[in-house]
Amino acid sequence: MSTAALPAKPLTLMLVCGEPSGDQLGGELMAGLKLLAGDGVRITGVGGTAMAAQGLQSLFPLDDMAVMGLREVVPRIPKILRRVREASDFALATRPDAVVLIDSPDFTHRIAQRLKRTDPSVRTVNYVAPQVWASRQYRARKMGRYFDLVLALLPFEVPFFEAHGVRAAFVGHPVIERAIRMTGGDALRARLGIAANAPLLAVLPGSRMNEVRLLLPPFRDAVARLVKSFPDLVCVLPTVPHVAAAVRAGTANWPAPLHILDGDADKFSAFDAADAALAASGTVTTELALAHTPMVVAYRFGWLTYALGKPFVSVKFATLVNIILDREAAPEFIQSRCTGANLADALVPLLSDTPSRREQIKDLDAATALLGVGSEPPSLRAARALLEFVREAGTTV
Numbered sequence: 001m002s003t004a005a006l007p008a009k010p011l012t013l014m015l016v017c018g019e020p021s022g023d024q025l026g027g028e029l030m031a032g033l034k035l036l037a038g039d040g041v042r043i044t045g046v047g048g049t050a051m052a053a054q055g056l057q058s059l060f061p062l063d064d065m066a067v068m069g070l071r072e073v074v075p076r077i078p079k080i081l082r083r084v085r086e087a088s089d090f091a092l093a094t095r096p097d098a099v100v101l102i103d104s105p106d107f108t109h110r111i112a113q114r115l116k117r118t119d120p121s122v123r124t125v126n127y128v129a130p131q132v133w134a135s136r137q138y139r140a141r142k143m144g145r146y147f148d149l150v151l152a153l154l155p156f157e158v159p160f161f162e163a164h165g166v167r168a169a170f171v172g173h174p175v176i177e178r179a180i181r182m183t184g185g186d187a188l189r190a191r192l193g194i195a196a197n198a199p200l201l202a203v204l205p206g207s208r209m210n211e212v213r214l215l216l217p218p219f220r221d222a223v224a225r226l227v228k229s230f231p232d233l234v235c236v237l238p239t240v241p242h243v244a245a246a247v248r249a250g251t252a253n254w255p256a257p258l259h260i261l262d263g264d265a266d267k268f269s270a271f272d273a274a275d276a277a278l279a280a281s282g283t284v285t286t287e288l289a290l291a292h293t294p295m296v297v298a299y300r301f302g303w304l305t306y307a308l309g310k311p312f313v314s315v316k317f318a319t320l321v322n323i324i325l326d327r328e329a330a331p332e333f334i335q336s337r338c339t340g341a342n343l344a345d346a347l348v349p350l351l352s353d354t355p356s357r358r359e360q361i362k363d364l365d366a367a368t369a370l371l372g373v374g375s376e377p378p379s380l381r382a383a384r385a386l387l388e389f390v391r392e393a394g395t396t397v
Helices: 022-038 049-053 070-094 105-118 139-146 157-163 174-181 185-192 209-229 241-250 264-273 284-290 303-312 320-325 340-350 353-373 378-392
Strands: 012-015 042-044 098-102 124-127 149-152 168-170 200-204 234-239 257-261 274-281 295-299 332-334
Touching: 012 022, 012 070, 012 105, 022 049, 022 098, 022 139, 022 174, 022 378, 042 070, 042 209, 042 241, 070 105, 098 378, 105 124, 105 139, 105 284, 124 378, 139 157, 149 378, 157 168, 174 264, 174 353, 174 378, 185 264, 200 209, 200 264, 200 284, 209 241, 209 274, 209 284, 209 295, 209 340, 234 241, 234 264, 241 257, 257 264, 274 284, 274 340, 284 295, 284 320, 284 353, 295 340, 303 332, 320 353, 332 340, 340 353
Parallel strands: 012 042, 012 098, 098 124, 124 149, 149 168, 200 234, 200 274, 234 257, 274 295, 295 332
Antiparallel strands: none
């Protein structure tokens, strides 16, 4: 962006996320905005450690928002609604040039809806739209009532949203920017005292409290079964602050040597070091693909959430790699299929040099290429699309 394109006064953008994965995306978007606009952009809003590292002073912490599923959300509704009011009232009082709602639709979409009800002139942008193409597609048209623009991560999302009357711009999947950070595996093994030839499993039960609660038991059972075939198996478990205590409590007396890690640097080094991963479905599976780490993917919902949601699902797979390739490159075990026996059986061929392991790594590389690895960073494309949208909407940028 040229100097002439910068605003006469600082552009104010309000960014709001609701959980750690959104905070990571928000931090990357902030870095892209700074690169393009420098001091010509001022950021306010709600975020976590990644956005704080880019200079954000969050209105409130993320802990209350990082929940999913009816059983988990319902007890938190009063607090979530209070945070929705706080965020939307702040936007209405400060009048940012645009409000960017990042992921976490149970939280962020409520803010967009309240803003549009109160003042339709407030410009709202959705970064990481819910996968409405996967279930309850009617929600796409509803989004057009409270979002002015969707920054789409996948190329097929743009025609989908536009067919439902929602303006969208393809920016690429931000997670691919983390590919260069998937290093340090050898150093991590040495630091933790893990032998170079010891089979190493990354255990990733998710960043939400209910994911940890529902997935750690079958993950534990799977590891207990694996040590029968791999007696020198070692596990690493990266975690995030708001679930760290639950993770440590839930992994007491783990059936194999276990190292619990904090921070993104160690997480990415763990992905680089691991021979295979056992992961909750989510952004982490794409990070593993970028690290060329073969994986088995699992997920469990609360029974009511699953029963109510299953009839509306219109895709075959839960994992982005599998959705993109339209086949089960990474084995998935959802709900009742998420058992220790199933997970262990699927992991066995991935923990040593087998044709199955080599084939999955090849598939992971093919999927990440389709996501845009090797092209312009998605956060930069998202920042440019956001600045152009604000300019077109009437602000001199």
